[in-house]
Amino acid sequence: MTAAEASVNDEESAIRKRASAPPIEDGALDSLLLAPNPEDPDLAQTIEITNERGQTERVRAVREKPLTIFLNDAEIVTAMTVGDFPEMLALGYLVNQGMLPRNARIEGIDYDDELGVAVVRTPDETDFEHKLKKKTLTSGCAQGTIFGDLMEQLEGVWLPDDGPKLPISTLTRLLRRLASVPSLYLEAGGIHGCALAEEDRPLIYMEDVGRHNAVDKIAGVMAQEGVDPAGKIFYTTGRLTSEMVIKTVTMGLPILVSRSGFSAWGVELARQSNLTLIGRAKGRRLTVLSGGQRLLFDTAEDTGT
Amino acid sequence: MTAAEASVNDEESAIRKRASAPPIEDGALDSLLLAPNPEDPDLAQTIEITNERGQTERVRAVREKPLTIFLNDAEIVTAMTVGDFPEMLALGYLVNQGMLPRNARIEGIDYDDELGVAVVRTPDETDFEHKLKKKTLTSGCAQGTIFGDLMEQLEGVWLPDDGPKLPISTLTRLLRRLASVPSLYLEAGGIHGCALAEEDRPLIYMEDVGRHNAVDKIAGVMAQEGVDPAGKIFYTTGRLTSEMVIKTVTMGLPILVSRSGFSAWGVELARQSNLTLIGRAKGRRLTVLSGGQRLLFDTAEDTGT
Numbered sequence: 372m373t374a375a376e377a378s379v380n381d382e383e384s385a386i387r388k389r390a391s392a393p394p395i396e397d398g399a400l401d402s403l404l405l406a407p408n409p410e411d412p413d414l415a416q417t418i419e420i421t422n423e424r425g426q427t428e429r430v431r432a433v434r435e436k437p438l439t440i441f442l443n444d445a446e447i448v449t450a451m452t453v454g455d456f457p458e459m460l461a462l463g464y465l466v467n468q469g470m471l472p473r474n475a476r477i478e479g480i481d482y483d484d485e486l487g488v489a490v491v492r493t494p495d496e497t498d499f500e501h502k503l504k505k506k507t508l509t510s511g512c513a514q515g516t517i518f519g520d521l522m523e524q525l526e527g528v529w530l531p532d533d534g535p536k537l538p539i540s541t542l543t544r545l546l547r548r549l550a551s552v553p554s555l556y557l558e559a560g561g562i563h564g565c566a567l568a569e570e571d572r573p574l575i576y577m578e579d580v581g582r583h584n585a586v587d588k589i590a591g592v593m594a595q596e597g598v599d600p601a602g603k604i605f606y607t608t609g610r611l612t613s614e615m616v617i618k619t620v621t622m623g624l625p626i627l628v629s630r631s632g633f634s635a636w637g638v639e640l641a642r643q644s645n646l647t648l649i650g651r652a653k654g655r656r657l658t659v660l661s662g663g664q665r666l667l668f669d670t671a672e673d674t675g676t
Numbered sequence: 677m678t679a680a681e682a683s684v685n686d687e688e689s690a691i692r693k694r695a696s697a698p699p700i701e702d703g704a705l706d707s708l709l710l711a712p713n714p715e716d717p718d719l720a721q722t723i724e725i726t727n728e729r730g731q732t733e734r735v736r737a738v739r740e741k742p743l744t745i746f747l748n749d750a751e752i753v754t755a756m757t758v759g760d761f762p763e764m765l766a767l768g769y770l771v772n773q774g775m776l777p778r779n780a781r782i783e784g785i786d787y788d789d790e791l792g793v794a795v796v797r798t799p800d801e802t803d804f805e806h807k808l809k810k811k812t813l814t815s816g817c818a819q820g821t822i823f824g825d826l827m828e829q830l831e832g833v834w835l836p837d838d839g840p841k842l843p844i845s846t847l848t849r850l851l852r853r854l855a856s857v858p859s860l861y862l863e864a865g866g867i868h869g870c871a872l873a874e875e876d877r878p879l880i881y882m883e884d885v886g887r888h889n890a891v892d893k894i895a896g897v898m899a900q901e902g903v904d905p906a907g908k909i910f911y912t913t914g915r916l917t918s919e920m921v922i923k924t925v926t927m928g929l930p931i932l933v934s935r936s937g938f939s940a941w942g943v944e945l946a947r948q949s950n951l952t953l954i955g956r957a958k959g960r961r962l963t964v965l966s967g968g969q970r971l972l973f974d975t976a977e978d979t980g981t
């Protein structure tokens with residue numbers, strides 16, 4: 372491999388086989404309550420391709436389809452998604468956009484597979500729908516407004532420093548376990564994953580073609596099940612940009628970990644809200660960008676072999 | 677490195693130094709008309725971090741800020757962007773969303789750095805603004821509509837098979853050159869890149885924290901300069917999802933190459949519109965997903981060492 376080739380790093384893997392899932396100690400994934408089903412033919416399919424020598428091969432490719440999310444009778448957005456857990460994606464999207472409070476009373480979530488529509492129903496019209504009706508008359512599209520509201524949500528938020536410190540060795544054990552979760556990523560590549568965890572135990576693992584969808588699915592499960600975010604760890608394969616930090620902070624989660632890079636503003640927002648932000652977490656290496664007081668650097672003497 | 681660690685591939689690089697830019701033959705980048713300036717302090721800054729052993733280090737991080745795009749007096753969207761070429765991003769976004777025709781008469785593009793606003797002005801009110809005013813009264817937000825319109829744009833499009841075939845050896849030479857373009861990616865990581873090229877010559881290279889922004893910047897330059905897409909190659913570091921394929925096809929570009937993975941629907945849409953789609957292109961390896969008739973497999977006898 373030349374230096375030029377080595378310098379080309381990829382967003383995700385070269386062709387991956389499920390066989391490449393690393394071995395893991397027995398019971399390490401017993402804590403996992405919810406995860407994708409890589410065997411589901413609705414989520415990935417086999418396609419024929421041609422390699423660089425002109426030979427035909429068969430590879431797996433993730434599926435992707437539109438899901439239109441409604442809040443009561445208001446059409447909110449059409450997201451491209453791999454398609455699993457559509458109700459959780461719809462609920463989590465609305466909660467993470469600040470259109471529904473985290474503890475909102477939900478009457479039900481209707482999903483129509485053929486139409487690709489998920490409707491989240493509340494007992495009464497929400498503040499957001501009211502706001503939307505007013506604002507769209509003048510501003511055309513609510514996206515700018517939504518972004519402004521997101522930033523407002525962050526103002527004055529300071530995540531508390533309670534609970535025991537998280538040892539770096541516990542975190543690296545968690546990363547090893549996450550890498551071994553049977554996933555569409557290992558099956559087909561081309562997909563982002565994220566997880567909710569406690570210490571070294573993965574609790575929920577979600578994947579999607581859109582990295583924010585995976586986050587929203589976890590937010591949906593947390594909202595529906597009333598999961599307490601205190602002391603939990605949030606993991607994403609995606610980059611640590613401002614949007615990811617804002618989502619994590621508004622979800623009330625104190626620790627956000629990614630194996631990818633970060634933006635300066637993502638780091639800035641994390642510091643302003645006392646979020647523990649860790650990037651480039653791979654194997655035993657990681658970069659603590661903010662909130663190091665929640666960590667115990669117990670591997671400092673480790674030779675790193 | 678354990679198998680578990682090896683299986684964790686990253687969206688982008690571990691900490692990168694500019695020194696890792698590979699050596700390149702003299703004049704190989706002479707064709708490059710427009711590219712990011714990695715030295716610009718507005719685009720990346722130095723921050724202090726803590727490594728896994730609790731030691732302080734200094735690393736580079738890309739900046740990220742909001743840009744609100746207006747079409748005349750209609751506020752369209754707020755995008756998070758690294759911040760260079762805001763006028764091109766605004767114009768390209770509007771063109772790629774189908775809100776402006778590619779050959780639209782533009783009166784001017786005003787950019788206000790302090791407000792973070794770019795306004796694209798046309799001589800008259802556009803069809804899109806008219807449509808927007810009508811639709812938002814009933815549907816709340818135009819996003820769903822915009823997506824529908826994008827799919828409509830693709831209907832019946834069949835990219836022509838004109839011009840000479842592209843040898844695989846030419847393409848791999850292009851990939852080597854692209855990897856050596858001085859970039860924020862090499863400087864700080866955490867950013868997506870894309871390029872417009874002809875044979876083995878990079879013409880425009882753009883980067884952004886949002887991968888679609890980088891594409892839109894190139895579309896903006898193409899619209900402003902009236903660049904003919906015929907025979908051109910489009911390269912992205914991002915995954916080949918339906919949205920990326922739709923953008924490339926509507927831009928009229930016949931060949932789309934990525935070093936990342938793909939979704940089944942992205943491949944399906946490429947085949948429907950006769951786009952040459954190539955994924956997982958790294959070093960000498962690549963996966964031809966669609967449109968192999970535009971390629972000359974001249975490296976089939978190569979031993980690949």
